[in-house]
Amino acid sequence: MATWARLQFKPEKSRSLSILKGKLTGNTFNIQGFEIPTIQDQRIRCLGKQYDSSLKDTGNLTNTKAQLNTWLKAVEHSQLLGRFKVWCFQYGIIPRLKWPFLLYDFPVSQVEGMERLCSKYLRKWLGVPPSFSAVNLYSKTSKLPLPISSVVEEFKATKARAVSTLLSSKDGKVRHASKTIKCGRKWRPQQAVMEAESYWKHQEIVGVVCQGRLGLGHYSDKRWSRADTRARRGLVVQRVREAAEEDRQVKAIGLASQGRWTQWDQAQERSLSWKELWQTDQGKLSFLLRSVTDLLPTPRNIKIWGGEEDPSCNQCGAAFCTLNHILAGCPRALAEGRYRWRHDKVLTEIAKWVEQQRVKANNKQAYPSQSTTFVREGDKAHKTGTGAKNPPSTLQRAFDWELRVDLKKKLVFPQDVAVTSLRPDMVLLSRSTKSIIIAELTVPWEERLATSHQLKKAKYQDLVDEATLKGWHATSYPIEVGCRGFPAKSVRYFLQKMGLEPKQLKKATRGIAAAAESSSRWLWLKRAHSWNPSAGEVFRLRGETPETLRSLLMMWKGSNNVDASRNTILEEVLHHHSK
Incomplete structure (x- = not known):
């Protein structure tokens, strides 16, 4: 025998709405002596969504904007530093906006107004002027992407996820219901989802296309037909975000000054974590x-x-x-000598990593020469176990490398290799294998990275040809680091040839970029003053941690190639940190 639970009516959880001749009235209703509150006095919440007497989302939009303003002011009045306030915005405010974005039908124009309000505070916290473009704040494909999410992009992703969830529902009634999510006339989520699905279906027909020098298997094969419901929803949201980023790229190209980074073809991206x-x-x-x-x-x-x-x-x-x-x-x-001083700081950072690889290569036996093993038809090749996980670097083919760097002392090119008046920045020499590596560093304006590379390559080509005619295996590596701290792709290529592993390569690139950036900042601060290289050295070293400074002091004191003035500078900076 089935037992039915007795339902109890609760007037305090109910709301009443009285409409007389098309107008709202304040009439109330009583049931069993209990008065039901009107929806004008108390809004009602159902499945997380609030309703007022207008039965529209206008009031919820106003309340959301007021809450956003309150949150931003609360973060602004805190005692945190600007960059920590940006973190509070990313992980404290953005997640709180996603729920109202999912429930209510906000027009995109109103969401853009909310983003302008957020951008105003973000510029202040980052220490940039109000004219700093929002494209540079939120772009993920710029040369200096910031880990900040766009409010408009998060709104579009949330709405696209909601439409995709309804269309892929297991319930047929939900799936075939004509629910229209309204977001104004500037952007329609239903159309965006349809375009995203068409895009992935077309990509499946085209297949994986290789881009640049990336080899086979680098890209993951995302097939729409093989993806489950959750994966398809993720692909739709991904495409919506890519479309938003493409719009930002179009705007960046149209910016005459702030969008010049779109012309830095050879510069590596510096993603700030x-x-x-x-x-x-x-x-x-x-x-x-x-x-x-x-x-x-x-x-x-x-x-x-x-x-x-x-x-x-x-x-x-x-x-x-x-x-x-x-x-x-x-x-x-x-x-x-201002530019020469900056050039030497960057060259010192590069030489430090090359020296580590040189010592490492000289302490090991040279790699055996690569030979081809022939196998009979039908037989299997036997693994010898001598192969390396990664291909050997240029330095690993010899164990008597000599490093000469054009720092402090004038570099003289080896006369037995070639007679020349050129002074490359770095020379690596192995007499046992008759190999010589020439590296020339340039610290140009970022838009001249490709031009500088071609000029330096042509400058040392005759020297390479002369050394080759004498039986030497000569290679030249023109490397460029932008004066604002953006290494060119040639830097990564050169360090890879020197044998740096991925983790070391990432750390070395950051150090090289920081050396160029901090040196250029000192040149900027002293643009109207007399030049004092010692003061620039103090300014650069103050950005290092005390542990790094102590290790540098111990290394410099034990080296005969470092003058006593640098030790004095280091001791002065350590004294400044102790205060």
Whole structure:
């Protein structure tokens, strides 16, 4: 015998709505002596969604915007540093917005207004001016992507996920219901989902297309027909995010100044992680962001912004003093040795990693020569166990390498290899195998990375040909590091040839980029002052941790190639840290 539970009516959980001749009235209803509250006085919540007397989402949109403003002000009034406030926005505010975005039909124009409000606070916390473009804040394909999510992108992804969930429901009534999610006229989620599905179906027909120098098997084969419901939903959301990023790329190309990074074809991307943001000084972070977008207060920019400052260079008298002129094009700065000082700092960082690989190669036996093993038809090849996991580097083919770097002392090219007046920055020599490696470093403006590479390659080609005619295996590696801290692809290629493993390669690239960036920042700060290389050394070393400074001091004291002034500088910086 079935037992039916007795239902009890609860007036306090109910709401009443009275409409007379199309207008709301304040009439109330009583059931068994209990008065039911009106929906005008108390809003009702059902399945997480709140309803008021208008039965529309206008009030919920207003409340969400008010809550967002309250959250942003709460983070602003906290005692945290700016970069920590950005983290609170990413992991404290963005997740709270996703639920209202899922429930209510917000127009995209209103969400864009919410993003403008968030961008205003983010620029302040990052130390950039209000003119800093939102494209550079949220773009994930720029040369300097920040780990910050776009409010509009998260809104579109949430709505696309909701539409895809309804269309792929196991319940036929839900799947065939004509539920329309309204987001205004600028963007329609149903159409976006249909375009995403068509895109992945077309990609399945086309297949995997190799891009650049990437080999077979690098890309994962994402097939729409083989994906389950959850995977398809993820593919739809991924495509919606890619479409939003494509729109940002189009806007970036149209930016004359802040979108110049779209022309840095040879520069590697510098993705800032949260750990790097937390460990980066606020002034250093502000300089990096403003230098990439050319928003530093140069005389030329101040003139464009409406200032009365003379746009000419106070050092050499050039008509227009731009950031390019200050960091890479001033003749007087070149004559004073400012650019040479920065060049040597970057070269020192590169030489440090090459020296480690040289010592490692000299302490091991050279790799045996690669030979071809022939196998009879029908037989199987036997593994000898001598093969390496990774292909041997150039240095591993000899164990008597000599390293010469054009630092402190003038580098003299080996006369038995070739007679020349050229002074490459780095020479690696192995007399047993008659191999010589020539490396030439350039620290140009990022837009001249490809041009500098071709010029340096042509400059040393005759030297390589002459050494080859004398029986030497000569190779030249022109390497470039952008003056704002963006290494070219040639740096990674050179370090890979030197035998650096992926983790070491990543660490070395970051160190090289930091050396160029910190040196350029010092040149920027001293653009109107007399040049003092010792002060620049102190400025650069103050950014290091005390443990690193102590290890450098021990290494320098035990080396005969380092003058006593550098030890004095290190001791001064350590004394500054102790205070």
